[in-house]
Amino acid sequence: MSTTDQLLLWLRTSRARLTLLFGGISLLMALIVAIYIDHERTEELARVNSDLLLLTGKPIAMALAEGLKEREREIVLLSHHPMLAQGPLDSAVIEGHFEEIQQSFPAYSWIGLADEKGQVQSSTGGVLKHQSVLQRPWFSAGLNGPYSGDAHEALLLDKHLRTDPAAEPLRFLDFSSPVRRDDGVVRGVLGAHLNWEWATGLIANALKVLPRTDDLEILIVNRQGEFLHPRNIRDDQKPSSLPGIGSFANVQWGKDGEFLTTTLELPATTIQSLGWTLVVRQPMAAALAPIKQLHIVVARWSIGLTVILMLMIYWVARRFSLPVEQLADEARSLDETGQGADFSIKASTVEFAHLSDALRKMTQHLLQSKNELLEANLVLEQKVRDRTAEIALRELQYKGILEDQTEIICRFNVDHTLTYVNDAYCRMFGLKREDVLGRIWAPVVHPDDLDRVKQELTAISVVNPVLQIENRVIAGTGEVRWCQFVNRAYFDSEGVLREWQTVGRDITSNKLLELELQRVSSEYQDLYNHAPCGYYSVDADGVIVRINDLALKWMGVERVAVLGKARLVDYLDQAGQAAYWEHFPTFLERGQTDPVEFNLMGRNGITRRVSLAATAIRDSDGRFVMSRSVMYDVSELFIMRYQLRQLNAEQEAMLDNDLLGIARLKDRKIVWRNKALERIFGYEPGELLGVDTSCMYPSDEAYNEFGIEAYPVLKAGQHFRKQTSMRKKNGDAIWLDISGVRLSEETGESLWLLQDISEMKQYQAQVEHIAFHDTLTGLPNRLLFSDHLRLSMALNDRMGTLTALCYLDLDGFKPINDRFGHEAGDEVLKEVATRLSTAVRANDTAARMGGDEFALLLTNLTRAEEAELVIRRVLFAIKQPITLKSGPTVSVSSSVGVAFYPTDATQPAALFAKADSAMYRNKKESAGERDIAH
Numbered sequence: 001m002s003t004t005d006q007l008l009l010w011l012r013t014s015r016a017r018l019t020l021l022f023g024g025i026s027l028l029m030a031l032i033v034a035i036y037i038d039h040e041r042t043e044e045l046a047r048v049n050s051d052l053l054l055l056t057g058k059p060i061a062m063a064l065a066e067g068l069k070e071r072e073r074e075i076v077l078l079s080h081h082p083m084l085a086q087g088p089l090d091s092a093v094i095e096g097h098f099e100e101i102q103q104s105f106p107a108y109s110w111i112g113l114a115d116e117k118g119q120v121q122s123s124t125g126g127v128l129k130h131q132s133v134l135q136r137p138w139f140s141a142g143l144n145g146p147y148s149g150d151a152h153e154a155l156l157l158d159k160h161l162r163t164d165p166a167a168e169p170l171r172f173l174d175f176s177s178p179v180r181r182d183d184g185v186v187r188g189v190l191g192a193h194l195n196w197e198w199a200t201g202l203i204a205n206a207l208k209v210l211p212r213t214d215d216l217e218i219l220i221v222n223r224q225g226e227f228l229h230p231r232n233i234r235d236d237q238k239p240s241s242l243p244g245i246g247s248f249a250n251v252q253w254g255k256d257g258e259f260l261t262t263t264l265e266l267p268a269t270t271i272q273s274l275g276w277t278l279v280v281r282q283p284m285a286a287a288l289a290p291i292k293q294l295h296i297v298v299a300r301w302s303i304g305l306t307v308i309l310m311l312m313i314y315w316v317a318r319r320f321s322l323p324v325e326q327l328a329d330e331a332r333s334l335d336e337t338g339q340g341a342d343f344s345i346k347a348s349t350v351e352f353a354h355l356s357d358a359l360r361k362m363t364q365h366l367l368q369s370k371n372e373l374l375e376a377n378l379v380l381e382q383k384v385r386d387r388t389a390e391i392a393l394r395e396l397q398y399k400g401i402l403e404d405q406t407e408i409i410c411r412f413n414v415d416h417t418l419t420y421v422n423d424a425y426c427r428m429f430g431l432k433r434e435d436v437l438g439r440i441w442a443p444v445v446h447p448d449d450l451d452r453v454k455q456e457l458t459a460i461s462v463v464n465p466v467l468q469i470e471n472r473v474i475a476g477t478g479e480v481r482w483c484q485f486v487n488r489a490y491f492d493s494e495g496v497l498r499e500w501q502t503v504g505r506d507i508t509s510n511k512l513l514e515l516e517l518q519r520v521s522s523e524y525q526d527l528y529n530h531a532p533c534g535y536y537s538v539d540a541d542g543v544i545v546r547i548n549d550l551a552l553k554w555m556g557v558e559r560v561a562v563l564g565k566a567r568l569v570d571y572l573d574q575a576g577q578a579a580y581w582e583h584f585p586t587f588l589e590r591g592q593t594d595p596v597e598f599n600l601m602g603r604n605g606i607t608r609r610v611s612l613a614a615t616a617i618r619d620s621d622g623r624f625v626m627s628r629s630v631m632y633d634v635s636e637l638f639i640m641r642y643q644l645r646q647l648n649a650e651q652e653a654m655l656d657n658d659l660l661g662i663a664r665l666k667d668r669k670i671v672w673r674n675k676a677l678e679r680i681f682g683y684e685p686g687e688l689l690g691v692d693t694s695c696m697y698p699s700d701e702a703y704n705e706f707g708i709e710a711y712p713v714l715k716a717g718q719h720f721r722k723q724t725s726m727r728k729k730n731g732d733a734i735w736l737d738i739s740g741v742r743l744s745e746e747t748g749e750s751l752w753l754l755q756d757i758s759e760m761k762q763y764q765a766q767v768e769h770i771a772f773h774d775t776l777t778g779l780p781n782r783l784l785f786s787d788h789l790r791l792s793m794a795l796n797d798r799m800g801t802l803t804a805l806c807y808l809d810l811d812g813f814k815p816i817n818d819r820f821g822h823e824a825g826d827e828v829l830k831e832v833a834t835r836l837s838t839a840v841r842a843n844d845t846a847a848r849m850g851g852d853e854f855a856l857l858l859t860n861l862t863r864a865e866e867a868e869l870v871i872r873r874v875l876f877a878i879k880q881p882i883t884l885k886s887g888p889t890v891s892v893s894s895s896v897g898v899a900f901y902p903t904d905a906t907q908p909a910a911l912f913a914k915a916d917s918a919m920y921r922n923k924k925e926s927a928g929e930r931d932i933a934h
Contacts, residue, residue, distance in 0.1 A: 031302070049282060049287045053248065053262045053280040053282060054262055056207075057264045059206065060203055061266050061267065061278045063202055064199060064220075064278075065267040068148065071175055071194055072175055074192075075175040075176065075192050076146050078190060079178065079179050079190040083097070086181070086182070089121035089122060089179075091122065094122045095124070098111040098122065102124045107197070108192055108194060109161055109195040110157055110161070111193075112124070112190075112191055113188055113190050114189050116186055116187055117134065118132050118134025120132075120133055125160075127157065128156065128160070131156075145177070146176070146177045149176075150223075150228075151171050152172065154170070154193065155169075157172065168231065173196065174191065174194075175191070176189050176190060176192070177189070177190050178190075199220070199228075199229065200230075217280070218280055219280075219281065220276055220279070221277045222274065222277075223275030223276075235254075236254045237254040237255060237256050239254070242261065244263070245265045246264070247262065248260060248262040249261055250284060253281070259282060259283055260281065260282045261281045264277070407505045408425045408485075408504035408505065409422040409501070409502070411502075412499070412500050413498075414500075417438055418436050418437050419437065420437070421433055421437065427476075428476065428481075430476020445474075446471065446472035446480060449471040449472050453471050457469075457487065462495050466486065466487070466489075468486050469484075470484050482506070482512075483504045484507045485504040486502065487501075487502045488501045530548075532550075534551030534554055534630070534632075535548040535551065535628075535631075536551050538568065543565070543566070544563060544568060545563065546626070551631055554600060555603065556604030568580070569581065571603075572600065573601055573607075579596065587627070593612075596611070596613075597609060597610065597611050597634060597638065600631075609634050609635040609637075609638035609639075610632060614628060659676060660753055661673075661756075662674045662676070662677060662751070662754075663688075663693075663751075665693065665751075666747060666748055666749045667748065668692060668694075668707065669691065670689060671689075671690070671749070672689075673688050673689065680736075682729040697726055697727060702724075702725075710722070710740060719740070720740045721738065723757060724736060735760075736756060738752060738753070738754050771783070772787075776826055777829055777830050777832075777848050778833065779837070779848045779854075780847040780848075781847060782849050786908060789803070789805065789908050790908060792901075793908070795860070796859075802861040802862070802864065802867075802900050803858065803859050803900070804856070804899075804901075805855065805856075805857060806856035806857075806896055806898050807855055807898075807912075808854040808855065808856065809852060810852035810853075810854075810878075810892045811894060812890075813828060816828055820886065820890070824888075829848070829852065832854070833854070835877040836877070839870070839876075840856060840858070840874065843859055844857060861900075867900075871896055874894075875894055875896065879892065879893045879894075895919055895922045896919060897917065897920070897921070898915060899914035899918065
């Protein structure tokens with residue numbers, strides 16, 4: 001055996017597996033402990049280093065803050081110096097003082113004094129002198145108070161102060177303060193630019209003085225997030241974010257790598273806080289350098305401890321597995337020799353001692369059982385021989401029984417060759433046993449059934465070894481007989497078909513009866529399926545158990561999808577389903593139901609209106625078995641009923657509309673009416689039934705006159721129609737358009753339609769008034785005046801009296817209309833019309849002919865002087881002052897022309913012309929007081 005095979009065999013031993021299992025667990029535990037210690041020490045070291053960074057940064061932050069505060073305080077104090085407040089701003093003394101301050105603190109790159117207009121008057125080195133700084137932030141902010149500005153580049157100063165053109169541009173911190181006179185008025189601004197190198201130098205010096213700062217870096221970030229120090233930091237060196245003030249984090253600084261980073265806020269010591277943040281960082285490699293040494297120590301201890309544990313575990317595993325190995329050796333010896341083995345071993349544990357004792361007893365029991373089994377086998381062999389002889393005898397007896405049977409019995413192989421037939425078989429087919437054995441059985445089967453029989457025999461299986469077939473055979477007499485064969489297949493232990501046994505009996509008589517029954521059933525089924533109505537049956541749960549073809553057609557489904565699965569209620573609409581389940585429990589209880597109509601929703605998309613009726617079939621105990629249900633298609637009847645209801649509804653709506661009153665009368669009494677009739681006449685519902693229609697007429701005479709006029713027309717079979725005035729319940733008059741027709745000669749009933757036309761009559765009156773009256777004054781117009789004239793002339797002819805036609809034209813009207821406007825003119829015309837109507841007699845007519853022209857018709861005169869009295873009264877009324885609504889008082893007069901009928905003219909046109917001519921003659925000839933001309 002090779003070394004590899006020995007190693008693989010050893011790895012399969014319990015000793016090796018226990019050693020590897022517990023050794024692996026120990027190694028895993030050591031690794032977990034090491035990782036935990038490393039994590040805790042790393043966190044602790046990071047916190048310590050972050051505290052160191054904060055301690056380093058705080059004094060630098062304080063120094064920067066104090067330095068800024070000191071510079072601001074110097075500039076503020078200098079701005080209050082008396083020589084700045086009183087003397088000239090461009091004094092050499094001021095510039096000398098500025099030079100001394102710059103020499104004492106060289107970080108001041110520039111100190112200058114600008115007047116209130118922004119012109120520099122004094123400065124160190126004369127830089128920017130007489131130049132404008134009006135747009136500089138330090139100047140504009142310094143006018144209002146002390147100012148401290150963030151680090152920035154100043155191109156103008158840089159140009160004067162930078163000595164090395166290749167060096168980076170200078171950056172400055174601005175300080176300024178207003179310079180005021182004794183009265184407080186600002187006379188200028190004192191400004192100073194502090195070189196940024198002051199801040200960078202302060203940081204560098206602090207890092208040299210403070211301990212353990214070799215690998216530390218100090219950065220300054222302004223309020224806008226820009227790095228002021230160092231200046232050369234690129235975008236790919238900047239972090240995406242910084243930790244919060246006073247906290248620390250491991251931050252990725254772009255390409256520079258990871259740094260332990262903390263931040264401090266620069267104290268706000270100046271008047272305007274600059275919002276600087278001091279960032280202190282240290283490379284993570286330097287910050288965590290002590291951890292590497294800890295890793296080496298932990299690794300060494302872990303390896304050593306693991307080796308010691310593995311040795312201890314191996315020793316324990318060996319002690320534990322040794323008894324098992326000894327027992328395995330004894331068992332192997334027992335398997336090889338078949339002899340007894342000694343399982344007594346020296347075990348250090350109770351469990352192994354019990355196992356050894358149990359194995360020893362089991363071995364003894366197995367050897368004893370082996371001997372007993374050998375003896376039992378000898379006895380069994382003898383029993384088999386005896387049983388075989390008994391089976392042979394039984395087989396002879398069985399064959400005797402088979403021969404005595406009246407049923408056809410045969411056996412055949414898988415190739416259908418016969419191996420045994422009984423006497424009944426030979427009698428049935430008129431054959432001898434020796435002629436059929438070894439031959440197939442097919443010739444005795446009717447040719448039309450042979451293929452079916454062979455096909456059905458293929459369905460036999462181990463699970464279903466018995467198959468019953470009914471088919472026709474040809475008897476020995478040549479007669480066709482029906483037989484029923486029970487075929488049993490015999491399979492061996494592997495499921496292979498070995499032999500068939502068939503038992504058959506003659507069922508010709510039964511088959512003929514069955515065929516006749518099928519024929520009759522088929523006829524009944526055809527009648528059932530093709531009936532002009534749907535037949536179906538449901539069980540107690542409403543599930544369909546029988547159904548004819550017509551019902552299936554109406555439902556639009558196949559029979560297999562319905563029988564035993566679906567309910568008829570599933571094919572009804574929602575309302576039908578609710579009604580079905582309402583009637584079904586009553587049907588189960590009573591055993592029958594009257595026809596009920598539903599909407600049958602066919603799956604083919606056709607909806608039918610069907611009428612369902614059913615009776616119950618019960619067993620001998622009265623339990624419900626199924627229903628006898630019939631379904632009729634009443635769709636056309638339903639549509640006709642629906643149309644009839646619609647027609648009735650439409651007629652009812654027509655008769656019971658709210659606009660047209662309808663009444664059926666008998667002997668002029670109301671026997672039927674609609675609601676509109678009661679509304680038109682103001683009666684309560686039902687109040688007019690049985691009432692004589694005389695109450696609807698204004699008088700008995702009107703009632704009688706209407707009957708005399710209308711009913712002869714109705715009796716002649718014609719329609720009667722008339723517009724007449726009738727009376728409402730409260731006595732108000734009402735105009736109606738009435739039409740009537742006779743309904744029946746036998747009953748004498750008539751139907752009347754009444755439409756309220758009161759509004760129409762009122763509208764006609766309004767139209768007539770508008771047509772015959774002046775719209776402004778309300779007086780009759782020329783048309784009505786002419787009509788009155790013709791009537792008066794006819795009256796004069798009968799009575800022998802006179803009529804005076806007076807034509808009036810207003811004087812002084814046009815100036816009023818021009819001065820005060822058309823509204824004032826209309827107001828005068830209406831007042832004149834009122835006075836005319838008041839001044840004439842009751843039988844006279846006053847009319848407006850147009851514009852400011854009016855006419856009077858004075859009738860029934862016996863002499864001309866009567867007209868003069870009326871005319872003078874009219875003229876007096878016209879010339880009375882008129883006070884307008886707007887306040888002024890005006891007055892008009894009138895010229896009058898008069899013509900008399902029949903003395904002056906006998907025709908209306910000639911009479912008008914005569915009066916008009918007289919009026920114009922009067923207007924021309926008279927002045928002041930107008931006379932009457934005719």
